[in-house]
Amino acid sequence: MASRRGFIAGLLATGLAPAATWADAGAPSWLSAAGLPDGGFVLCGIGPDLNLRFRIALPGRGHAAAAHPTRPEAVAFARRPGTFAVVIDCAAGRQTAHLAAPEGRHFYGHGAFSLDGRWLYTTENDYDAARGVIGVWDAAHGYARAGEFGSGGIGPHEIRRTPGRETLVVANGGIETHPASGRTKLNIPLMRPNLSYIEDGTVVDSAALPGSMHKGSIRHIAVSALGEVAFGLQWQGGEDGPALVGLHRRGTPPRLCTASEADLRAMQGYVGSVAFTAGQRDVAVTSPRGGLVQTYSVADARHTASTSIRDACGVAPCRGGLLVASGTGALQRIGQEAARADHAALMWDNHLVAV
Template structure:
C-alpha cells in the first residue's frame, strides 16, 4: 500500500486522523464487483464520471455490495450459494473481517445497513428447513452475529431499507434451493414469491402476486425517497412472461408495468437489476439475457436500448449508469445512450449507488 492510502492508514493507526469519510476512498459514486483479466476478483469503486476509483481484492466472485451510510466501509457478498461476505475499509483498501454464514445457511448476495450503520441485515437461506432468513450483524462489535429474523418467505434475494426508518422490504423470490443440488430450483410448481415488509423482525405487510403469476420470482428491488418500491422479476413458467416489472407503496395495491408482448419477449423472462432515477419519475431494468435496458415512465414502457450483457444499473441524476459483463460502462440520459470503451474488467451483476 503506497501513496495517499498508506499515509491515511498510518494516521489511523496512530489515532491522529479524523474519522474517515467516503471522500477518503476517492469519493466513489458506485460500487461493483468485477473480474480482472488475470482471473482475480475485486470490489471496485466507480466515480461520478464512471472512472474506476479503486480496486480491492475479493477471495472469490462477488455479487452485490452494501455501503455503510457514513464511513467508507463496504460489505461485498459472494454469489449465491456463497457463504462469505467481506467487510472492506475502502479508504485504506484493507480487509476488516470476513463474515461466514452460520452452519446450514448461505447468503443470497445482498444486504442493507440500518439508518445509523450499526446493524447489517443479510438475506440468507436456511436450506434444510427451506425457509428464508434475515441475518443481523453488529457492525459496532466487529460484525458479530446477534440474531436473525424470518424473511417472510422462501428464497429472499434482495433487501432494502425503507427511507427514514429501519423497516426493511425483502424480495422473497419463492424458489427453494439446496447447496447439494447447486443452483437447481426445487419447487417451481408450488413456488409463491412475495414482497415482505419487516419492522423489528415482524412482518408488517406482505404482498403476493396474482395466482396466475406465482411462477414470477421477485428478485431485485429499488426504493425511491418517497418509499415507492420498484421490483424486477424472473419468469419461471412456460411461454411468455405476463409482466416483469412492478411497483408498490406500503398499504396499497401492486401496480404492474405495462409492456407489449414483443418487448416482454425481448427481455427473455429475466430482469437482472432495477433502479429508480433520482427524480423518481423513471425506472430502468436490465436483462443480460436479452442484452437490453428498458425504461418505464408513468407505468408504461417508454424506450429500450441494446447493451450487450448489460446487468448493473443505478441512478445517475435523472438518468442511469450501466455496467455489463463484457466491461461496458455507460450513461443513459433521456434517449441518449453514451457507451464508454470497454474496461479491462468484467462487471458482475449489480451496480450499487452510494
C-alpha cells in the first residue's frame, strides 16, 4: 500500500495523472479512528470485506471523521474537547492540513462537508459565551477559516447534511462545559437539547424535546434518504430516562421510540452512535456501556431487536444489514449476510463513517 500511495502521489505531483478518487485509496466503504496497543492512534479505511484499505497515524485520539464527497480526503477530529482536526490524503497516506480551533473554542469531534465538498462545517464550543458555533473552513484553499455561525443551541455535537441538499442538521446536546472544569457538566438542571436545521448560516427550524425529557442530551444523529432524522440520547438524570431514541421530520413534533423498561435499562442511559439500516426501515443505536445494538422500527417507533456485542459503538449500514465496530477490535456484520473480522491490534473508536 505504501508504494502504491507513493507512486500515485508522484504522478499527481507531476500532473501526469487524473485527479485521485476514493478508488486510489483502496475504495474503502467506511472510515474509523482507532487506538493502538502502544498508545498511538490511527485513522483506518475499511473495505466491504472488512479488511483494512489503509491505516494512517493521527496526532491524538480521534472521534469521528468527515469524508470528502469527491476526492480521497478525510478530516479526522479529536475527541471532545479537542482542539485539532487533521486533513488526510488517504491515497497518498499523508497529512495535508491541520485545523486548529480558534482561541476560546474547542471541537466536538464531528464535521460535515457541503454538497460539492467546497466547505467543511465543524461543531464547536464557544465556552466563555456558553454557546454552540458552527465553524466554516474553505476546503479549496487549504482549509482556511472562512467564517462561523450559531448552532442554535448549547453543546452542538454531531452535524449532518441532508442528502442532496445544503441543509445542515445539528444535534445540540444542551450541556454547558468549560475546559477549566474538565468534562464537568455545568448546567444539567437547565439544559435544553434540540435539533437545529440550518440553511445559509441561519437556523430555519428547531425541534426540542418535551420538558420532561430535558435531561436527554441529543448527541448523535443519522439522516435517511428522505430527510428523516434519527437521534440518540445520553440521559443525564439520576434515574432511567423514559426514552433514548427518537425520530424527527421537519414540521412535525419529535417521535420518541418506545421500548420495554428492561430493554431501556440495558442501554445504561447511553447511545453512542446511530444509523439507519440499509433498507431504511429501521434505525440502529449502540451502547458501549450496555454492550448492545438495538434496532427500532421507523414506521411505528418501537424497539424490535437487541444484539449483544461487547463495547459496541460505531455502526453503519452495509449490504444486508449493519456493520458494528467494537473497542475490542471486532468488526461485525449483522443481518442477512452475517460476518466478522477481528483486528486485535486496533481498538475502534466511537464512529463508523460511510465513504
